[in-house]
Amino acid sequence: MADTFRLTLAQLNPTVGAFEANAAKALDAWEEGRRAGADMVMLPEMFLTGYQAQDLVLKPAFVQDAMAAMERLAARITDGPALGIGGPYWDDTGHYNAWWVLRDGKVAARILKHNLPHEDVFDEYRLFDSGQISGPVRIGAARVGIPVCEDSWHPEVAETLLETGAEILIVPNGSPYFRDKQDVRMNVIVSRVVETGLPVVYLNTVGGQDDQLFDGASFVLNPHGEIAAQLPAFEECVTHVDFTRGVEGWRAVPQGLTPQPDAWEQDYHAMVLGLRDYLGKSGFRKVVLGLSGGVDSALVAVIAADAIGAENVHCVMLPSRHTSQGSLDDAAALAHRIGARLDTVEIEGSREAVTGALAHIMAGTEPDSTEENIQSRLRGVMLMAISNKFGGMLLTTGNKSEMAVGYCTIYGDMSGGYNPLKDLYKTRVFETCRWRNANHRPWMKGPAGEVIPTVIIDKPPSAELRDNQKDQDSLPPYEVLDAILERLVEDDQSVAEIVAAGFDRATVKRVEHLLYISEWKRFQSAPGPRLTRRAFWLDRRYPMVNRWRDQG
Numbered sequence: 001m002a003d004t005f006r007l008t009l010a011q012l013n014p015t016v017g018a019f020e021a022n023a024a025k026a027l028d029a030w031e032e033g034r035r036a037g038a039d040m041v042m043l044p045e046m047f048l049t050g051y052q053a054q055d056l057v058l059k060p061a062f063v064q065d066a067m068a069a070m071e072r073l074a075a076r077i078t079d080g081p082a083l084g085i086g087g088p089y090w091d092d093t094g095h096y097n098a099w100w101v102l103r104d105g106k107v108a109a110r111i112l113k114h115n116l117p118h119e120d121v122f123d124e125y126r127l128f129d130s131g132q133i134s135g136p137v138r139i140g141a142a143r144v145g146i147p148v149c150e151d152s153w154h155p156e157v158a159e160t161l162l163e164t165g166a167e168i169l170i171v172p173n174g175s176p177y178f179r180d181k182q183d184v185r186m187n188v189i190v191s192r193v194v195e196t197g198l199p200v201v202y203l204n205t206v207g208g209q210d211d212q213l214f215d216g217a218s219f220v221l222n223p224h225g226e227i228a229a230q231l232p233a234f235e236e237c238v239t240h241v242d243f244t245r246g247v248e249g250w251r252a253v254p255q256g257l258t259p260q261p262d263a264w265e266q267d268y269h270a271m272v273l274g275l276r277d278y279l280g281k282s283g284f285r286k287v288v289l290g291l292s293g294g295v296d297s298a299l300v301a302v303i304a305a306d307a308i309g310a311e312n313v314h315c316v317m318l319p320s321r322h323t324s325q326g327s328l329d330d331a332a333a334l335a336h337r338i339g340a341r342l343d344t345v346e347i348e349g350s351r352e353a354v355t356g357a358l359a360h361i362m363a364g365t366e367p368d369s370t371e372e373n374i375q376s377r378l379r380g381v382m383l384m385a386i387s388n389k390f391g392g393m394l395l396t397t398g399n400k401s402e403m404a405v406g407y408c409t410i411y412g413d414m415s416g417g418y419n420p421l422k423d424l425y426k427t428r429v430f431e432t433c434r435w436r437n438a439n440h441r442p443w444m445k446g447p448a449g450e451v452i453p454t455v456i457i458d459k460p461p462s463a464e465l466r467d468n469q470k471d472q473d474s475l476p477p478y479e480v481l482d483a484i485l486e487r488l489v490e491d492d493q494s495v496a497e498i499v500a501a502g503f504d505r506a507t508v509k510r511v512e513h514l515l516y517i518s519e520w521k522r523f524q525s526a527p528g529p530r531l532t533r534r535a536f537w538l539d540r541r542y543p544m545v546n547r548w549r550d551q552g
């Protein structure tokens with residue numbers, strides 16, 4: 001019997017619901033594997049339907065369609081390697097998240113996911129039944145055991161596979177990104193390697209789906225934890241891994257390891273890919289955004305230029321009487337540096353028209369945030385008109401600090417279809433601008449160099465909705481605000497714990513209050529790429545009506 005086994009890893013980007021396009025990608029990878037003499041070509045979890053398909057997999061017509069597409073794909077897998085690919089499977093016993101092994105024109109095996117994730121962004125108890133643990137499958141000279149994603153996060157499935165004769169573990173994944181997740185995965189898989197003494201192949205999906213990013217970064221570990229292959233993060237890649245059998249069993253032949261990005265590059269790439277895929281997969285090619293001369297819209301414009309090319313980014317400066325010359329100059333400099341179109345639309349005339357029309361109702365009242373918000377909403381009206389007319393999606397720019405405390409105007413600057421900064425705290429916005437000015441990568445479509453003028457990064461943030469307004473008039477300094485928010489949101493700390501860590505109690509209570517009273521705003525906010533374990537959406541599901549406050 002041959003003592004070699006060649007596995008093709010297809011770290012590819014599917015689109016939810018695009019069965020034929022996903023099957024075509026799988027088939028291309030299979031052809032590539034066949035040309036390379038592979039024994040098996042492997043695609044990620046639920047690749048045929050795209051992941052996560054959420055409640056679509058509760059719909060009989062969707063699953064029937066997917067299973068029919070799978071049978072059609074199977075019929076084409078002849079005279080070549082086996083093809084492993086994820087897709088739903090329903091029978092009389094239940095509804096499963098399955099990984100299908102196609103060979104010789106038919107379905108050779110279906111591996112049913114046993115452990116269903118039901119934390120953070122996952123709700124698979126609601127969507128699937130837990131499958132019986134399947135035994136290993138013989139492919140060429142090797143018996144492969146197949147834990148499906150979450151199955152590899154617990155010892156049980158891998159142990160059973162070892163006991164039933166598995167020689168190599170291959171894990172198809174739909175593992176969504178959060179910052180430094182790769183370290184978490186590596187620790188999990190090292191545990192499986194240590195427990196079983198088997199080589200483990202970890203293949204992840206790549207691409208954006210709504211708010212979630214799948215970062216690829218697939219890898220292969222040999223017994224004793226040696227990394228034999230490391231694929232790129234956030235990029236598609238098809239590669240072949242050879243295994244040879246020696247006296248100690250199968251080992252992957254080590255190959256070149258793609259360097260992995262640091263946390264700043266990970267987040268930046270996640271924001272770029274998240275935007276590119278959200279636009280591309282929803283059928284958009286262009287964006288429009290309000291460019292204020294401030295740091296948030298500057299970073300969003302650069303992310304957009306990197307995602308879809310500056311020629312597809314339409315920046316609009318919408319000055320009011322409170323807009324400083326500095327803001328006008330800074331917006332112009334930014335647009336010039338990235339090479340994007342910049343138009344100017346004055347809002348002063350329409351502001352006067354709106355306040356005039358309301359004058360008889362507002363008579364006797366004092367100016368307050370009402371008048372400030374009208375400016376913000378007029379910008380939304382103008383920008384949405386440009387979006388409607390020319391077809392670019394409006395990007396909104398509120399960072400995580402602002403979204404957390406509701407420091408943004410509903411139906412005003414919150415207007416827009418996607419928000420690249422939604423999960424990035426303001427202190428990280430500044431740092432990310434500096435990182436992008438100092439770094440350029442081949443996957444960035446925008447220009448290299450100092451694309452964001454340092455004056456934009458260094459000046460005190462201002463909404464410029466009234467004269468001499470600064471964010472710090474309404475909010476604690478961002479270093480303090482973000483530190484408190486991180487403890488409240490990411491770490492679920494109590495008020496007492498935060499105060500014990502040295503923060504002023506009144507400030508902590510104020511931030512807690514603002515966080516809770518703006519839940520409704522976030523409910524109505526645009527989606528954005530998930531960068532942390534606690535993004536505002538599926539990771540953190542809080543009620544909008546909530547009178548509880550931490551008394552600590």
Ligand SMILES: Nc1ncnc2c1ncn2[C@@H]1O[C@H](COP(=O)(O)OP(=O)(O)OC[C@H]2O[C@@H]([n+]3cccc(C(=O)O)c3)[C@H](O)[C@@H]2O)[C@@H](O)[C@H]1O
Binds near residue numbers: 377407409413
């Ligand atoms: N629980 C709830 N469910 C449903 N609606 C609720 C609500 N609580 C208040 N509301 C409604 O929300 C309204 C208040 O919210 P909203 O109209 O957004 O206005 P509001 O939050 O009062 O003011 C906007 C804030 O965002 C700041 N800001 C910062 C940066 C940029 C920008 C910008 O616009 O460019 C703005 C601005 O300085 C101001 O502090 C109320 O009139 C009330 O009707």
Ligand SMILES: Nc1ncnc2c1ncn2[C@@H]1O[C@H](COP(=O)(O)OP(=O)(O)OP(=O)(O)O)[C@@H](O)[C@H]1O
Binds near residue numbers: 292316318320464
């Ligand atoms: N004068 C303006 N021209 C164009 N867009 C504007 C203008 N002012 C605000 N906006 C839009 O509204 C968003 C909220 O901006 P604002 O300046 O009020 O607060 P910010 O959070 O400091 O954002 P930024 O750092 O981008 O200025 C901006 O990012 C921008 O998209």
Ligand SMILES: NC(=O)CC[C@H](N)C(=O)O
Binds near residue numbers: 173174
């Ligand atoms: N799709 C899954 O089963 C996810 C498993 C695991 N919790 C992860 O995030 O990678």
